[in-house]
Amino acid sequence: RKEVEQDPGPFNVPEGATVAFNCTYSNSASQSFFWYRQDCRKEPKLLMSVYSSGNEDGRFTAQLNRASQYISLLIRDSKLSDSATYLCVVSYNNAGNMLTFGGGTRLMVKP
Amino acid sequence: ETGVTQSPTHLIKTRGQQVTLRCSSQSGHNTVSWYQQALGQGPQFIFQYYREEENGRGNFPPRFSGLQFPNYSSELNVNALELDDSALYLCASSLAGSRETQYFGPGTRLLVL
Numbered sequence: 001r002k003e004v005e006q007d008p009g010p011f012n013v014p015e016g017a018t019v020a021f022n023c024t025y026s027n028s029a030s031q032s033f034f035w036y037r038q039d040c041r042k043e044p045k046l047l048m049s050v051y052s053s054g055n056e057d058g059r060f061t062a063q064l065n066r067a068s069q070y071i072s073l074l075i076r077d078s079k080l081s082d083s084a085t086y087l088c089v090v091s092y093n094n095a096g097n098m099l100t101f102g103g104g105t106r107l108m109v110k111p
Numbered sequence: 112e113t114g115v116t117q118s119p120t121h122l123i124k125t126r127g128q129q130v131t132l133r134c135s136s137q138s139g140h141n142t143v144s145w146y147q148q149a150l151g152q153g154p155q156f157i158f159q160y161y162r163e164e165e166n167g168r169g170n171f172p173p174r175f176s177g178l179q180f181p182n183y184s185s186e187l188n189v190n191a192l193e194l195d196d197s198a199l200y201l202c203a204s205s206l207a208g209s210r211e212t213q214y215f216g217p218g219t220r221l222l223v224l
Contacts, residue, residue, distance in 0.1 A: 043201055043215040087153050097205040097213045098167050101153030
């Protein structure tokens with residue numbers, strides 16, 4: 001079983017749609033949680049950190065459920081530019097810089 | 112752009128050969144982590160270097176080794192290359208003791224034939 005599991009997709013949605021991605025992690029000792037975005041043939045870039053209280057950044061909302069070991073990302077009012085692979089990431093070390101990535105969920109936003 | 116640079120951008124090698132990949136960290140960052148990303152998968156943690164020593168290691172064999180230099184730049188060396196080593200190799204730099212985000216370089220794409 002993978003340490004971080006995601007539905008690979010692809011999720012094909014029209015512009016303006018709301019889309020949700022989920023992820024589960026197996027190690028209860030995980031300390032830090034993130035969503036990264038990766039465009040085709042590019043490096044991953046941090047989209048947002050995820051906190052137990054939930055956090056929002058514009059159209060993006062992330063939630064963490066430590067009891068269920070579950071992380072979610074909600075994207076509202078999807079834009080064509082949101083098309084990318086979204087990587088769910090956890091870290092077990094205090095500094096949060098030894099990362100374990102999920103396999104990624106591919107999102108394609110269509111006109 | 113993040114300020115993390117990697118070289119070369121692309122590389123083709125044959126099975127059994129050795130390869131060295133290089134990473135320059137973002138200014139002020141003293142920790143470098145290396146990741147391997149096979150096609151269609153998420154990146155996998157190889158190891159991390161801090162103060163010129165290996166600070167943590169993922170599930171990779173000893174033929175994957177590294178170095179960190181006094182200027183915090185780093186090398187990843189892979190001996191006895193196998194076909195499955197074909198991947199995008201990413202380095203990421205961060206500042207030890209800080210919860211600041213780590214930044215990834217653009218990666219080196221390695222093809223082993």
